[in-house]
Amino acid sequence: MDTALLVVATVAFVMQMFAWAVLPNAKQVPEKSKEFSSIGDESKSKVTV
């Protein structure tokens, strides 16, 4: 079981590493009001910015 969990954990990390490689470097410089204060258009959340 320990080995299986370690494989799952490793995959969870490595997949993210690959995602970083293909994700954009950064979004266009955002309008201050939106991109740094919400998740897309659905959030006024403070935490997620």
Added chain:
Amino acid sequence: MSFLSILLQTTPPAPKIDTGDTAWILVSTALVMLMTPALGFFYGGLVRSKNVLSTIMHSFFSLAVVSVVWVLWGYTLAFGPSVGNAGIIGGLDWFGLNGVTGINTNYAATIPFPLHMMFQMMFAVITPALITGAFAERKRFKAFAVFLVVWVTLVYCPIAHWVWGLQGAKGWLGALGALDFAGGTVVHIASGIAALVCALVMGKRVGFGKEQMEAHDVPMVVLGAGLLWFGWFGFNAGSALGASDLAVNAFVVTHVSAAMGAITWTTLSWIRQGAPSVLGAAAGAVAGLVAITPASGYVNASSALIIGFGGGAICYFGVVLKSRLGFDDALDVFAVHGLGGIWGALATGLFATKTINPAGNDGLFYGNPGQVLIQLAGVGATIAWSGGLTFVILKVIDLTIGLRVSEKEEQAGLDGVLHGEEAYQV
């Protein structure tokens, strides 16, 4: 055989204070204490600049008020001799710390009894402070002060007794076999559910959904998150109540889960928003820390990676869901502490193994599926008690004192209106 040798063979050794254990729990207590002002910075940076002092005051005042409550009646209600040996609430035997001296072998055989009291005090201090993020920027200070005392007494103390009570009888959840090493149910689910109820009862802030309510100081948020991460080593590794291999394991898995939570939230924000969010990294670390809290004394590092991954992802999508549902949990307490705490409690039932802690139990992945059901019972009981009592407390306060400031006061900002001070002279 002489009388003396018979006596030596039959008398158990007297409990003795271990200086290493005592030193570690002293340090851990101070670490956990630091978490509450750190939370003040974390929350303070997230609100608008006109409300930063009132938000920091919520945490700082909790440190003062709950400490006094704990000494007077909090500790005895939570950890005192169980009334009727029912495991529901402690009696008043230790009111004002009466009898809290020497060593109490029921709780910790190698540290002074008052140190156990102090360590647990810091947990009681931070739990209601966590809730304050839900009603930030709109709650009257006197309503908050009363809420603080009543909530700790009626909600926190009983749940702590259910899970951690050992005097006279085990708390009923502890007796059932529920595993909560450092407060996943007692601290995070209880506060997260209370936060949800607060947000629903108090309603939205003026202008919510119509105007931007940005975090006014992101570096302050990251500073707060960093100090929380630092303090969490005391929270989880200190819960071993000794300088032991169990404490070291808790230290390791705490760090690992926080790291994976930060990574996962950052990746998700990057995918969905097109940029790796700094605030997202801070929130993700906290989500990972919340999730590992109940499991930290029962799981290994591989499991901690998965728990941190789950914590980051579940809490992130909890925030997305909250936004779509439209309620104003201002600083996402329910998403991070409620959902993160529930995930952590259930994950403990999945990943726990006796190879880490022989005094614990195995989880589903180690051949004991029943542990998940026990964890579910703990989650359900905590949700029901915290949710129900918080609702009643808020309604009573609303009818007597009033929960919210006026619309005009809210627009002016609570720092000036409630405290007569301004954070920044710019």
